[in-house]
Amino acid sequence: MAVDRLLPTDEARELIQLTRDIAAKTLDPIVDDHEKREQYPDGVFATLGEAGLLSLPYPEEWGGGGQPYEVYLQVLEELAASWAAVAVAASVHGLACYPVSAFGTDEQKSRWLPDMLGGATIGAYSLSEPQAGSDAAALTCRAVAEGDHYVVDGAKAWITHGGVADFYNLFARTGEGSKGISCFLVDKDTPNLTFGKPEEKMGLHAIPTTSAHYDGAHVDADRLIGAEGQGLQIAFSALDSGRLGIAAVAVGIAQAALDDAVAYAQERSTFGRKIIDHQGLGFVLADMAAAVDSARATYLDAARRRDAGLPYSRNASVAKLIATDAAMKVTTDAVQVFGGYGYTRDFRVERYMRDAKVTQIFEGTNQIQRLVISRSLAG
Structure with missing residues (x-):
């Protein structure tokens, strides 16, 4: 039963109807088979990106939809009613765009945001570690500055879209204490970055959740988002x-x-x-x-x-x-x-x-x- 929604504009109502159409035509016919087979939904996120549903709460100047958050969340709800795994991954992608949008320089925004918000690249959030879940200040994955890059060593855990996403918000230790965490934008093809076997989960079977392992991976210094030590502020916001x-x-x-x-x-x-x-x-x-x-x-x-x-x-x-x-x-x-x-x-x-x-x-x-x-x- 379609929810009778109170929406602020005609454009918002059209977005909800567009989401329902995509859910009915693209998601609903394949969700049961893909979840049963634990098969990744190839092409689905490209469809969502082309429809503008992955960028709704972000500024139009960078390719976003410029929509209120209340509209974006109702789009996520509609997606979840059809396919929860896809909706979770879409939500995580929106989360992964946030550090660049809110804390990136204009050069970083112009370089990366258009592809992120258009769905050409899909993102993941890499905060948790095997021994540091809710206690983010206990992170041990470390990034050491060396010239024009950082050398990263350590493991991250519970990454939605791990191994499939194109970019990762990496939160790694560059100093000591809670103010010693920094945020980096890491490309999936970074040398010496590998991903573990997908977790065998109770649910959300169609989207992989993996660990990530950095073994002397070089991350360019211009991929630092915000200032050194600002990572937890970025993560929590x-x-x-x-x-x-x-x-x-x-x-x-x-x-x-x-x-x-x-x-x-x-x-x-x-x-x-x-x-x-x-x-x-x-x-x-x-x-x-x-x-x-x-x-x-x-x-x-x-x-x-x-x-x-x-x-x-x-x-x-x-x-x-x-x-x-x-x-x-x-x-x-x-x-x-x-x-x-x-x-x-x-x-x-x-x-x-x-x-x-x-x-x-x-x-x-x-x-x-x-x-x-x-x-x-x-x-």
């Missing part, structure tokens, strides 16, 4: 936006699960009545709908604060927490509505449930979101 992207993806998954559950409940009958007419199950569906609607309202509130130039870090954490917990609950209830059939791969609800789980983990676990929220209250 990017993550506020990234958390809203994941919140929108989670709502898309939940909406799809709700839609499938309602459709099934209207078709399936027990004791001579459609199961949706049994109060016990009708109330379950009502709670699912309330969770989806409230989660959507939460991420839109945070996005509108961002668009208005207001502080929104706490709101982003609230949205990520509320939306991803809602997605897990709604998808679990959707499986229950389907009964035994929901536990089989004959229906999509089991995939929605598997895909929803990771939204509570990446872009900062929901325990980290609670920490961010509680610290903002204490401050």
